[in-house]
Amino acid sequence: MTDINNKTAVITGGGTGIGRGLALALAREGTTVAIADIMIANAQQVADEINGSGGRALALHCDVCDRASIRAMKQAVNTELGEVQLLFANAGATSFDPLVEMTDDDVDWIVQVNLMGVMNTIRAFLPDMIAAGIGHITATASMAGLLPGWVPQHVVYSAAKMGIIGLMMNRAMEINAHGIHTTTYCPGGVKSGMKERNGLYRPPQFGGPQPQAAVQVPEKSFKDNPLKFYTPEGVAPMVLAAVRNNRPFVFDHAEQRQAFRDTYSSVIEACFDDIERYEQEQGRPPLAED
Numbered sequence: 001m002t003d004i005n006n007k008t009a010v011i012t013g014g015g016t017g018i019g020r021g022l023a024l025a026l027a028r029e030g031t032t033v034a035i036a037d038i039m040i041a042n043a044q045q046v047a048d049e050i051n052g053s054g055g056r057a058l059a060l061h062c063d064v065c066d067r068a069s070i071r072a073m074k075q076a077v078n079t080e081l082g083e084v085q086l087l088f089a090n091a092g093a094t095s096f097d098p099l100v101e102m103t104d105d106d107v108d109w110i111v112q113v114n115l116m117g118v119m120n121t122i123r124a125f126l127p128d129m130i131a132a133g134i135g136h137i138t139a140t141a142s143m144a145g146l147l148p149g150w151v152p153q154h155v156v157y158s159a160a161k162m163g164i165i166g167l168m169m170n171r172a173m174e175i176n177a178h179g180i181h182t183t184t185y186c187p188g189g190v191k192s193g194m195k196e197r198n199g200l201y202r203p204p205q206f207g208g209p210q211p212q213a214a215v216q217v218p219e220k221s222f223k224d225n226p227l228k229f230y231t232p233e234g235v236a237p238m239v240l241a242a243v244r245n246n247r248p249f250v251f252d253h254a255e256q257r258q259a260f261r262d263t264y265s266s267v268i269e270a271c272f273d274d275i276e277r278y279e280q281e282q283g284r285p286p287l288a289e290d
Helices: 017-028 040-052 067-081 104-132 155-178 194-201 232-244 254-282
Strands: 008-012 032-037 057-061 086-089 135-140 180-186 249-251
Touching: 008 017, 008 067, 008 104, 017 032, 017 040, 017 086, 017 232, 032 040, 032 067, 040 057, 057 067, 067 104, 086 104, 104 135, 104 155, 104 180, 135 155, 135 232, 155 180, 180 232, 232 249
Parallel strands: 008 032, 008 086, 032 057, 086 135, 135 180, 180 249
Antiparallel strands: none
16 A cells, blocks of 8 residues: 555646646645646646645646756755655647658657656656655556557557556566555546647747647547546546555546457457467477577
């Protein structure tokens, strides 16, 4: 079990959406919360809400695409709040553009904020957790990463989110011996506001904020996969329950089990059937010599 009460947590992308929902839920548990966001005004609003309700929160600017920005944020957290036991690498951005229509900046931004942002954030905080022998790291991936063939025109986003899943599963093998646990959250439909505000979060190195902030989602993306969207406040307790119980994954839509079966049970099992038949008919390839 991971104890949340009276701990210190950092949440990247904590100024809006899922990050905000997590911050408010953690504060209700007695957790001191550092809210890191590329838009400091949003982070400050959440911190003011928590502090005004009797909790303790700190708002900090952070661009997770910039390692120096993460290090500066960490230093401020350590100075003001002490060591961090709970890390929520949550900052992200999305895209529904066809790959061939995306610019280099488009691609680099989505990969950097979603995948490398998680990697950079974990690398900054993990050494302290290892030294202390305690900690829990939660990363926000996506059901689009677990089921990358589910939603079309989501290529770069799906690839980055699937990368988070691989990162977290392999990282768990490294750090469990140190008393640190990991949870990967795969939202399957949360009304986070990302679609409406997405372009506002774009850092200068990738072209800066875009005049068209909202993401244009093609109708075909969801016509065959209609989603039920929950609120961030509604899913936050699900995530915290998984953290308490050290679950490696947490989902928020039970009915999406069938999509998982359709993707993996049928496709992947068929691939294993194919290779078994091949081995029976052709034999196994010769083993490489040492």
